[in-house]
Amino acid sequence: MPHFTFTSPDLTTFCRLDELGLEATGQYLTLKQAVIECRVVEPDRWCGSCGAEGVPRDTVVRRLAHEPFGHRPTVLMVRVRRYRCPDCSRVWRQDTSKAAQRRAKISRRGLRWALTGIVVDHLTISRVAAGLGVSWNAANDAVLAEGRRVLIDDPHRFDDVTAIGVDEHVWRHTRKGDKFVTVVIDLTPIREKTGPARLLDMVEGRSKQVFKSWLANRPQEWRNKVEVVAMDGFTGFKTAASEELPDAVPVMDPFHVVRLVGDGLDRCRQRVQLATTGHRGRAGDPLYRARRTLHTGADLLTDKQQTRLDAVFAAEEHLEVEATWGIYQRIVAAYRHPDKKKGKEMMQAVIDAVTTGVPTALVEIRRLGRTLKQRAADVLAFFDRPGTSNGPTEAINGRLEHLRGSALGFRNLANYIARSLLESGGFRPVLHPGL
Template sequence: MDKPSFTTPGLDAFCLLDTLNLTVTGQAVDVDHAVLECRTSTEFQDSWCHECGAEGIPRGTAVRRLVHVPLGWRPTILHVRVRRYRCPDCARVWREDLTQVGAPRAKLSRSAVLWALKCLVIDRMSISRIAAGLGAAWHTVNTAILATGQQLLVDDPSRFDGVRVLGVDEHVWRHTPFGSKYVTVIIDLTPIRDKTGPSRLLDIVEGRSKKVFKTWLAAQSQAFRAGVEEIAMDGFAGYKSAATEELPDATPVMDPFHVVALAGSAVERCRQRIQQETLGHRGRSGDPLYGIRRVLLTGANLLTKKQTSRLEAVLAAEEHTQVDVTWWVYQRIVAAYRDPDRTRGRDRLKSVIASLSAGVPTALKELTTLGRTLKRRAADVLAYFDRPGTSNGPTEAINGRLEHLRGTALGFRNLGHYLLRALLDTGGFRPLLHSHLR
C-alpha cells in the first residue's frame, strides 16, 4: 500500500471487536496475558421483551469470559458485560443475545475460532501450539475447531456438487501393535481435470474393500452418481467391481503410477528369483544383480553413461537373460506413458499388453502374471490416454498430506476426529476460510 488512506484510530477495529458488535471499555495488560472489558454496542442492545414486546427494565450486568485472538503476542481474554433486563408486563427476565460474539456456552469468541482454523489449515500448526497461543486448554480449542469445521464444511449440502471425476485409494490412518487400520479415501479430481484448482478430499470411510466403496456410492444422491463420469483407481479389483456395479456409465481409469509399479514389481521379483537360483542367497553387497537393483527401475532415458555400461554388463550374462527380458518390457511400458503423443503412447502400450497376453514362456513367471493383470484391466489402463488429466496422482498427494497431518498430531485414536481434521486439511476448506477472514 503506497498511499494508504488513514482514518481515526479505533481500538475496537484493531482488536477485531467491531465485527462482533463489541466496544472496549477497559483493559488490563499483564506480562503473560491481556484482558479487555467490553460491552455490546448501543445500537445492538437487546432491550425489548421477546414475549410481549414491552421495553425491558435494566437489572444489572453479568460477565461472560471468552478467549479472543491473541494481540501483541499475548493471549487475550474478553470480559463481556452482558446486560440483564426484566419485562415490567410479563416479568420475564433475559440477557442480551451474544450469539454473534460466540456460540452458546462457548469459551472462544468467533474471531478466535476463525484464527485457530487459519493456524490449523493454512499455517499447518498443531492443536497444542494453537492452544498455547490462545492461552486455552487443548480440549477447548480442539472441540471448537471440530465443531466449526463440522458446521462450515462437513454439513455443507453443496460439498458434493459438481463432482465429475473421482479418485479412490486406500490409506493407513493408524498403526497399532495388532496391525494397521485402513480407510478408503474418496477424492474429487474435477478441479485437476478442468485445471481450475487442486484436488480435494470428499470423504473417508473405514475399511478397504469392495463393500466399503460400494456402500458409500450407494448412499450418495442420484444426481451425484449420474454426474460422475470417470473414476481413477489403482489395480485393486474391489474398487473396480464396486464402481462398475454402482456407476455403470462412469469410466474406470487405472492410474499410470500403479501400472508402472506393477511392471517394476515384476522386475524386482524376477531379479530376486534369479539371484536365488544363481547364487543361492539373497542379494548382498558385491552381487551383480543386487548392485543394479535401483538402476533396473530407472527410465532408460535417464541413465548416465556409467549406469548404462554397468547395466549392460550385468544383463549380458546368460544366466540373467530373464531379468533382461522383464526389464525390457518394463522400459516399454514406461516409454509408452512418456510419449508426448498420447495416441501413439496408447498404441505402444496396447502393443505391450497384446504381446504379454499370449506366448510368454512359462519360465518368465513374473511377466505371465503381469500379462494376466494387464489383459484383465486393459480397458481401464488404456482409458488414461483418452482422458488427459484423470490420474490418481493427486490422490496419492493427498495421502501424503494426511501422513503429514498424522505426524503433526502424533497420531489419532478417534476416526471421527481424524475425518474432520483430514477434511479441514485437504477438503478444499482454504477458500472458504479466506472468505470468512475477509
C-alpha cells in the same frame, strides 16, 4: 515504497472487535496473556415480548478466548448488560451472538484463527489450544463442531462431481481393530484444471462391499453424473463401481500400473540375485547396486547410470532382468509420450507382447501379462481421458500420513475422518467470512 496514511491507535479495530459487535474499553497485559475489556455496541434494551423499554438491572461478564497476537493468548472480557421489563417483568441480556455462539468459550474470530491454523498452517490441536489459552478438549470440540457446520455437513459438498478416485489408507498401526479405511477423492478439479483434488469421504474398511455401500448411499442423480472412476489394481473397487456406476468408465491410473511393473522388476532382480549368488543383495553386488537405476526412465539416465546398466546386462545370467526392464521402460515410455493416441498404441503393443508367447523362465512378465490382460480396458482408458489419474489420491494419502504423525496417532476414527476432511476436503477458512 507506498505512502501510508496513519491514524490514531484503535484497539477495537486492531483486534477486529468491530466485526464481533464489540468495543474495547480497556486492556490488561501480563507475560502469560492479554485481557481486553469490551462492551456490546448494540444496547438491545427493548423487550422482545411486549416491546417496552427495559430498565438496566445489572451486568454480567462473559469471557471468550480470542485470536492470539504473537505467542500470548488473548482473552475478551465482555461486559454484558442485563435488562428487566417494567411491564411484563421479563429479564434478558444483550445479544452477543455476533461475537460467539451461545455458550461458546471461543470468539468467532478465535474460531477462524483456529481453523486457519489447522487447515492452512497444519497446526496441531495442542498448538491451537495453547494459542487460544483453552484446554485441548475445548479447542478440539470447537474446531470439529465448526468444521462440521461449514464443511462436513454442507449439503453442497458433493455437488458437480464427475470424476472420483478410490484407494485404501492405513489410519492406524495397531493390531486391534480394522486399521484400513477406504478414501474417496474428487478428481473433478484436476480433470477440469480448476484446482487441486479434494477428499470427499472416508469409510471404515477396505472391500468391494464398503465402496459399493458408499456409492449406493449417494443419490441416483449424483451417481448418474460420475463419468470416470480412477483406481488401483484391486478388483473389488472395479466390481463395486461397475455395479453401482454402470455408465462410468473405470481407469487404472499410471501410478499403479507403473508400480505394478516396478514391483515385478524388483522381484525378478531379487530372484536372479539369489539364484546366481546364493544370497540376498549386498553392497558390492552389481544387481543390488543398480536397483534404483533400474527404475529410472531410459531418457533420464546419466552416462554413469547407463554404464552401470550396460555392465549388468552384459552378464548372460542377467538376461531375465534385462527383459523385464525392457517391458518396464516400454510402459513408462507409453505414458510419457506427448501424443496420447500414439501412447495408447504403444501400451496396446506392450499388453499384446506380455500376454502371448512369453517364455516360462520370465515368471514376472507372465504374471504381469495375466493382470494386464484382465485390466487392459481400464489401463487403455487413461489415454482417452488424460488427466484422470489416481496420483492426486496418493498425494492426499501422504498428507493424511503427515496429519496422523503430527497428532502422534488417532484412537477415534470419527475424529480422524473429521480432521482429514478439514485437512484435505478443500476447505479454506479465509474464504468463509461468516465464521
